[in-house]
Amino acid sequence: MQKRCWNFLTKSRAELLFNKKEYKVAIISDIHANLTALEAVMDYIDRLGVDEIICLGDVVGKGAFPVETIDLCRNRCSETLLGNHEDFFLTDPDVDHYRWVKDIISEDQYAWLSERPVRKDLYISGRKIRLCHAGPENVHQRVYPKQEKSLKFDLFQPLEPGDRKPDVYGYGDVHYAYIEYFESAFTLFNCGSVGNSMELPQASFAILSGTLTEPSEEAWAIDDHEKASPFGIQFLRVPYNINKEIEATLASTMPERGRDIYLEEIRTGTWGKRWSRHS
Ligand SMILES: [Fe+2]
Numbered sequence: 071m072q073k074r075c076w077n078f079l080t081k082s083r084a085e086l087l088f089n090k091k092e093y094k095v096a097i098i099s100d101i102h103a104n105l106t107a108l109e110a111v112m113d114y115i116d117r118l119g120v121d122e123i124i125c126l127g128d129v130v131g132k133g134a135f136p137v138e139t140i141d142l143c144r145n146r147c148s149e150t151l152l153g154n155h156e157d158f159f160l161t162d163p164d165v166d167h168y169r170w171v172k173d174i175i176s177e178d179q180y181a182w183l184s185e186r187p188v189r190k191d192l193y194i195s196g197r198k199i200r201l202c203h204a205g206p207e208n209v210h211q212r213v214y215p216k217q218e219k220s221l222k223f224d225l226f227q228p229l230e231p232g233d234r235k236p237d238v239y240g241y242g243d244v245h246y247a248y249i250e251y252f253e254s255a256f257t258l259f260n261c262g263s264v265g266n267s268m269e270l271p272q273a274s275f276a277i278l279s280g281t282l283t284e285p286s287e288e289a290w291a292i293d294d295h296e297k298a299s300p301f302g303i304q305f306l307r308v309p310y311n312i313n314k315e316i317e318a319t320l321a322s323t324m325p326e327r328g329r330d331i332y333l334e335e336i337r338t339g340t341w342g343k344r345w346s347r348h349s
């Protein structure tokens with residue numbers, strides 16, 4: 071992996087905000103302790119030269135390398151959000167797999183997981199971008215791509231008086247990458263999953279690009295060319311050595327319950343039979 075002094079932003083904030091340098095942020099999610107997939111994504115991100123990486127949660131759960139994936143996210147991501155698997159792990163740890171995770175991670179890693187926020191707002195090219203694992207206030211609010219449009223549009227609602235509605239809502243959780251538009255103005259996207267990707271057995275993530283802008287209370291209008299500049303959402307798929315991850319998982323101390331179903335999922339990109347009450 072490329073050596074770099076990684077203080078989360080590769081350019082200075084002033085350079086990005088006032089000099090309007092092109093800014094790129096990688097959005098990764100749902101690593102599920104699949105280390106080979108995460109390393110492949112980080113290597114590719116280094117080649118692309120992004121300014122920042124944000125993780126939308128589910129760093130642990132399912133896979134065999136929670137210690138390593140926590141460390142990598144902690145060292146490389148400017149923010150890592152809480153996922154539903156972290157929430158299950160922290161609030162209902164009486165599951166074989168979670169007991170094992172708790173046994174092998176450090177107290178410091180446990181404390182870090184327990185401090186993860188539920189959402190992160192940022193502003194790019196005049197747009198307010200809201201990033202969450204699932205719902206804006208609930209990591210268990212599951213929203214599938216084929217769900218009815220009104221349920222998906224609910225994700226954009228302001229959370230309190232004065233909260234500007236996001237123009238773009240990005241999430242993970244369901245492991246399907248997709249994009250959808252609402253009312254000729256709002257954009258919903260899912261970055262897919264790094265470690266337990268559906269549809270294609272390759273690590274999935276997204277890159278947002280544009281210019282960093284200051285937070286504003288004013289709503290952005292799609293036809294206001296002075297306030298909004300070009301903005302991109304790019305979906306990427308990274309092939310990784312799945313057999314290596316499978317062999318390393320089989321050689322690990324991870325509990326056998328659910329292991330083979332998880333391995334079949336990463337091999338085929340299709341859901342296996344639910345293996346616990348937390349899948
Ligand atoms: Fe997940």
